[in-house]
Amino acid sequence: MIKNGFFNIPESFLVLLTVFISSCLFAQQNDLEPKMQNQFWKNVQFGGGIGLGFGSGYTDISLAPSAIYNFNEYVALGVGAQYKYLKQKDYYASHLYGGSVIGLFNPIPEIQLSAELEQLRVNVNLDGSNSNSQDYWNTGLFIGAGYRSGNATIGGRYNVMTDKNNIYGSAFMPFIRVYF
Structure with a gap:
């Protein structure tokens, strides 16, 4: 004023x-x-697998996202989800879904050891008969080892809980694991 x-x-x-x-x-x-940015997300890596297979009357589609938390350069722990659709023409159609917990140990940067507990719900519909359809849980405990280069690991894993009712063709499975 x-x-x-x-x-x-x-x-x-x-x-x-x-x-x-x-x-x-x-x-x-x-x-x-x-x-003081949130250190949690700096230590998280995402990855997973996508599978698509077709054959003579056969279809296999799978999606398996996962995430791990790196506690340090040696130890990581993670979770994953899995969905798989299988169909054999004139025989069956199956949906598998569930989750897993995975632990990773890297004694040296090039070697990765793993243990993975997997729980899947299996729904099988046999063609021609609804009375023969099956719904059950399948549990697998996989112990694995692989060669690691950067974000990718190639190796094999063995299901130590395999039995005659196992949903997989073999207890041993090769894998390629990638986390970004």
Whole structure:
């Protein structure tokens, strides 16, 4: 305000002080936030598998996403989900779905040891007879080893809980594992 050609000092001072303080408040940055970013997500890697197979009257489609948490350069623990559709023309159609928990150990950067507990629900519909359809749980405990290069590991795993009702053709399975 102008009084007799001069600014009213107390009112002008309060206005300038308010503008200065508010601009300082907006200019404040939390310097701790960039340094203390959530370390959890820096240690998480995502990966999984996609499978597609076709043959003479045979279809195999699978999707298996997974994520692991790296505790350090040697040990990681993760979870995965799995869905698989199998169909043999004029014989059966099957849906398998479930999850798994995996532990990884890298004694040296090139070698990866693994243990994976897998639980799958199996729904089998036999063609021609609904009375022969089956729904059951299948559990597998896989112990594996592989050669690791960067984000990829190639190796083999063995189901130590295999029995005559196993859903897999063999207790031994090769694998390629990739995490980004």
